[in-house]
Amino acid sequence: MKEVALARIAHGRSGDKGDTCNCGIIARRPEYYPVIAAQVTAERVKAHFGDFCQGAVRRYDLPKIHAFNFVLEHALGGGGTASLRIDTQGKTYAAALMRVKVQVPDDWDV
Amino acid sequence: MKTIRIGGALGYWGDRTDALADLLGGGPLDYVIMDYLAEITMSILQKQRQKDPRLGYAHDFVPLVKSVLPLLRRSGARLIADAGGLNPLGCAVAVVAASGDAGQPDWRVGVVYGDDVMPHLDRLAREGIDLRHFETGASQREIPGPIVSANAYFGAFPIAEVLGRGAEVVVTGRVNDAALALGPMIHEFGWRADQCDLLAKGTMAGHLLECGGQASGGNFNGGWREVPRLVDLGFPIGEVAEDGSLVVTKHPDQGGLVTPAVLKEQLLYEIGDPSAYIVADVTCDITELEMEDLGNDRVRVRGVRGHPPTSSYKVSMSYEGGYQISVGLVYTWPDCVAKARAAAELLLGRLKKLGLAYRDHRVSIFGYDAVHGDMSRRVEDPDEVYLRVSFLVDDAATADRISREMVTHILCGVPTACGLEPGRGSPHRQIVYWPSLVPKSALGPAVALKGGAE
Numbered sequence: 001m002k003e004v005a006l007a008r009i010a011h012g013r014s015g016d017k018g019d020t021c022n023c024g025i026i027a028r029r030p031e032y033y034p035v036i037a038a039q040v041t042a043e044r045v046k047a048h049f050g051d052f053c054q055g056a057v058r059r060y061d062l063p064k065i066h067a068f069n070f071v072l073e074h075a076l077g078g079g080g081t082a083s084l085r086i087d088t089q090g091k092t093y094a095a096a097l098m099r100v101k102v103q104v105p106d107d108w109d110v
Numbered sequence: 111m112k113t114i115r116i117g118g119a120l121g122y123w124g125d126r127t128d129a130l131a132d133l134l135g136g137g138p139l140d141y142v143i144m145d146y147l148a149e150i151t152m153s154i155l156q157k158q159r160q161k162d163p164r165l166g167y168a169h170d171f172v173p174l175v176k177s178v179l180p181l182l183r184r185s186g187a188r189l190i191a192d193a194g195g196l197n198p199l200g201c202a203v204a205v206v207a208a209s210g211d212a213g214q215p216d217w218r219v220g221v222v223y224g225d226d227v228m229p230h231l232d233r234l235a236r237e238g239i240d241l242r243h244f245e246t247g248a249s250q251r252e253i254p255g256p257i258v259s260a261n262a263y264f265g266a267f268p269i270a271e272v273l274g275r276g277a278e279v280v281v282t283g284r285v286n287d288a289a290l291a292l293g294p295m296i297h298e299f300g301w302r303a304d305q306c307d308l309l310a311k312g313t314m315a316g317h318l319l320e321c322g323g324q325a326s327g328g329n330f331n332g333g334w335r336e337v338p339r340l341v342d343l344g345f346p347i348g349e350v351a352e353d354g355s356l357v358v359t360k361h362p363d364q365g366g367l368v369t370p371a372v373l374k375e376q377l378l379y380e381i382g383d384p385s386a387y388i389v390a391d392v393t394c395d396i397t398e399l400e401m402e403d404l405g406n407d408r409v410r411v412r413g414v415r416g417h418p419p420t421s422s423y424k425v426s427m428s429y430e431g432g433y434q435i436s437v438g439l440v441y442t443w444p445d446c447v448a449k450a451r452a453a454a455e456l457l458l459g460r461l462k463k464l465g466l467a468y469r470d471h472r473v474s475i476f477g478y479d480a481v482h483g484d485m486s487r488r489v490e491d492p493d494e495v496y497l498r499v500s501f502l503v504d505d506a507a508t509a510d511r512i513s514r515e516m517v518t519h520i521l522c523g524v525p526t527a528c529g530l531e532p533g534r535g536s537p538h539r540q541i542v543y544w545p546s547l548v549p550k551s552a553l554g555p556a557v558a559l560k561g562g563a564e
Contacts, residue, residue: 011332011333011371011375012331012375012378013324013329013331013378015380016149016380017149017380017545018245018543019543022380022381022382024377024381026371028371048485049485050483050484050485051484052485058383060383060385062378062384062396062397064397064398064399064400064413065374065377065400065401067374067377067378069378069381069382071382071383073245077472078542080150080542081153081538081540081541082540082542084470084472084500084501085472086474086481086498092481092482095331096482099482099485
């Protein structure tokens with residue numbers, strides 16, 4: 001096995017609803033989906049975001065399109081125009097999530 | 111089977127405006143939708159209306175419509191936009207006046223309004239309806255500042271109603287974004303309020319179109335290098351049939367990309383539980399949704415299911431908080447991160463010495479870890495960084511004094527600093543979002559027709 005950034009096997013987009021941020025994460029190939037499902041758990045994502053996410057993280061699975069929706073509560077420092085952060089609407093949070101490391105087979109060309 | 115083509119021409123107030131003419135001129139379309147209203151847009155419009163009661167809508171929508179009126183007539187497409195904001199009637203009257211100026215005085219402009227909850231706040235309170243924060247459950251009475259705006263999210267049936275009365279342009283206040291597209295489907299296909307699967311299919315079609323270019327290659331994280339010609343990005347088009355089946359595409363001779371990967375990013379954009387995506391008309395379940403690449407920028411979407419709607423409208427409220435001010439300077443090699451940190455400490459020390467109090471602050475070092483904090487790689491000893499320190503304070507005067515203090519760092523502070531932009535930053539009033547629910551029995555939409563039929 002080798003370790004790569006999630007960005008090598010997935011892509012995604014993120015946005016806001018108030019102080020909640022969601023990250024839609026999509027496997028780049030169907031065979032990557034179970035790897036992400038096994039390794040990128042809600043608990044891991046919560047730990048990854050650290051003090052950026054003050055609330056719960058929930059993961060919803062969409063196996064038919066090989067995708068996941070991660071919902072991060074209290075993750076935008078108040079959100080919208082209330083936050084002192086830079087990315088107050090979580091537009092770049094999917095990219096931040098892409099930094100998570102995953103173990104993949106050595107022969108995957110990723 | 112009857113099929114209609116709906117284009118998504120605008121994703122927020124500030125998005126590309128030339129996309130509208132490109133959509134109308136690039137090929138056949140039956141409807142074009144434009145979504146102006148983000149969560150915070152209503153509070154901006156409220157401030158404009160406070161200054162002038164004739165305002166409160168997306169004012170640049172009016173000259174934009176005027177510029178495309180001949181193109182609209184030629185194409186036969188009808189235009190539906192939530193540009194009405196807090197003053198849909200005022201916006202509609204302005205569109206009618208502009209069409210007269212353009213020599214097309216017989217335009218019929220439909221209006222959907224009644225979503226403004228502000229006039230109802232006292233009555234709702236008397237009736238014992240508490241607009242609780244729907245995430246925290248906190249009572250409306252705990253809102254710590256003056257309420258600036260409160261709007262209910264209406265559904266698509268009132269849009270269908272004014273289309274049925276012959277409106278060629280429809281202007282709404284706050285509606286579910288996807289309702290802009292569902293309205294014409296209800297009108298064209300005669301879908302009923304109890305046909306939940308159809309309403310859900312139409313809603314998800316609208317969801318894919320409501321953010322404009324994000325569904326045709328804009329902001330595409332899955333392969334931005336592969337997107338052709340963002341310079342003339344073709345905005346997305348939904349081909350919807352009366353059984354709710356959907357193909358998303360774009361005009362063939364324009365830039366952009368429509369693939370399953372592109373549409374999956376938009377499908378998941380700003381949603382919560384995919385088994386219960388709630389809008390006023392229906393609750394959508396996309397857990398069984400599938401996409402099929404038909405090639406040539408055509409993607410079939412199927413598998414959306416619907417369940418009956420809830421008994422509430424979502425209400426988006428906002429209130430005024432404190433004042434925010436951001437100050438900063440650029441620091442260069444060597445040791446620019448250490449310099450930026452020292453400058454932030456110096457600023458905080460000076461504020462303490464001057465007796466300037468603040469409620470909250472945040473130190474951000476761009477080029478190092480400003481956006482993603484502890485998740486960043488934190489490359490040591492970069493060539494340059496930008497220090498930004500943001501404050502939340504009680505009043506504009508304090509914000510201004512903090513802004514002035516940062517300027518003194520040029521001569522009295524840590525070395526190798528320069529400004530990023532000319533001038534000082536100015537404070538802005540913090541607008542805090544308060545999402546809530548209101549029973550559908552407590553208020554409802556109204557419709558009107560302006561122009562031609564009058």
